[in-house]
Amino acid sequence: MTNNEFPSIAVYGVSGHTGGYILADLRRRGLTPILVGRNAERLRATAEAAGLPDAELRIAAADDRAALVAAFTGADVVISSLPGYVDIGEEILAAAIEAGAHYVDISGEQLFTRRVFDEYGPRAEKAGVTVVSAVTDSNLPADLLAHLVAQRLPDPIDFVISHRSRSGGDGSRGSAKTVLASLDWFRDGGWHYADGEFRTGPVDPAPMRYPGDAEPTAVAKFAFPAVLTIPRHTAAATVTGVVDGVFRENITGLTPELVASLPEKPSAASDLRFDMVVDATGADGRGLRGVLSGLDSYRDSGLIAVEAAVRLAAGTAKAGALAPAEAFDAEDFLNSLAPHGITWTITNRVGA
Template identity: 30%
Template sequence: MATDRLDVIIFGASGFTGKYTVFEAVTVLNGLRWGIAGRNREKLESVLKQMGAKSKKDLSQTPIFIADINDETSLLEMAKRCRIVVNTAGPYRFHGEKVVNACIEAGTHHVDVSGEPQYMETMQLKYDKRAKERGVYVVSACGFDSIPADMGVVFVEKNFDGVVNSVETFLESGVKEGTGPGARAGLNYGTWESAVYGLAHSDELRGIRQKLFPQRLPKFYPLLKHRPLIFRSTEVDKVCLPFPGSDRSVVMRSQRFLYDQDKKRPVQMHAYVGFPSWIAAAAVVLFASIFGLMSKFQIGRNLLLKYPGIFSGGLASREGPSEESMERTYFKMTFKAIGWPQADRLAESTDQYTVPPTKTLMVRVSGMNPGYGATCVALLSTALTILRESDKMPNNGGVLAPAAAFSKTSLISELEKHEHGMKFEILANK
């Protein structure tokens, strides 16, 4: 890559996630040369002014590039001006592929915060070979909640002192006590839109995966069983439901890669989300059922997109959550790992155990402001890690899930450095 390039360009910087990525860039990218890009210069200048005031830094000299999803030449020119594009412009199923294509053509790395399995797996199917040829890393799911899940499994394996058979994750999120009545957790409209279209087209995944992974993974025993639809978890003392996000698909992509690449026994994984009461969990089931049904029909999608506040119970809005809400919102993801102690390790990682797993490890990944603080820090930290530690990453390029890309790097340490980063801790080791 040309030495006169900037290190990083944040694309979509005038969007909701983009502007907070600019704010976090002041500290995370300290010492690097970075710029911003988007369609409208006035809006980009406004973001620099607003985030400069918030960070108490003069950002007026930050380079600005005009790039539009509908102008592929402008995307290519933007990509040629940096070593890595940090892409915050979703929904990625509509806007992501053109940016990925431009980056690969320019020989520029690409990271984003997509939580859309169809997009992520389609990019791997279509562009993995070309990315390797060009020496380019394309890594999606680089925000909350996939980074805690995928890198959390990496943290589990590094601290297990044995062989992990399975991991269950339990996600909790809420607002700290003492918050004013107007403060609550929330989503911006882009995240809501991605969820609507992701569920609407979820039936696409089977066909994509059959092409992406024509050979199925062998089964490793014992198989991790699903919990009931609704259950009280003794691990976190919450009423839990299956987590509908992309965590499991992201983790399993990483585990598949590590099996194919290193013949490492893949970790089985199921993801759950916790609620304070049976009533709260039942209400979520009701909202989710309505959401799922409506997303399958055009008229239903139109209503969901037109009235996000009504159909999300007030969580999503076109304006996005307030800064007070975001700063008061916390998350905790608890991991229960089960496996075998080091003394029982088999000669070959692909062998089957004939004795039940006896070792348990509990860990937690936690932080504040998950959607627009921790997400932005994680996204920028992945970019920083690619720039600094590509020699510890696989294959000199490719379209990868986070743990596949960063399992041998110091990404976890980088995430722990920042105010809006993430804390990785061991709770119990038996």
């Protein structure tokens, strides 16, 4: 860390909706970030709007490796805040590693997360930096909750993870771009984990009764990155991601024209509260449910990304590409979110 009290954090992609929340939390913490992007005027306007007029601006396009490395050099951590990481995310990640900076992103894409572990994990380890991908309102909580639940159940454990948004899918254009970039993958449900390997193909999940609901909801397989990370630190027999079947049908019907017509930000009337649910069944048949509940999926992803970046800046995590539970103390991290109205519980699963 360049300064024990004030880490140097570079942010790429600050002009997006979640990027605004990232900047707001950095400002709340008294941190002045390095803002990196391709357009100086837009960066300057973003910095001023965020109340960070003294933020350093560094210019680098997402496909200019040399400029990105120069922009990230001297930063303790890079936060990558983008839509569609499978299209444009790798250069930012590669440049952060080359610059010797730890790295966090808010990707929601299994395909990108798999590349992070398989292709960039060895590079990060060699460079002595830590990479934690998919640090969002759904994936980091799912991974940390699964870790905590696994400590309470006998092996092996079956996990079903699900994100339930009260908005019904009324999200931002950036979220839609993310789905569109991997549309076929999301449509097919992505990977699930079974018999020691990641598998594609259909599954037949049982209906899920979400917190606060009187009746179960029909669910469909969904491609959560946490499916890839949970087996890294638990004795998982299976890990399956599911969402409300109607929600999955709606988002996988996206077209480029529809995405272009969406607003940059969710409407002010949108209810962006959410629950991230982890249902686990141990070898003895006993079930536990972990739930993290938040107030705004976008705000909370930004808060979580900053919390992760500040923790990585301390330099205590081992080098390489890590699951959240490999990089952070699960209970301590989740408890740190309480001042923002983000709560979590682990209870016996009865009739879930």
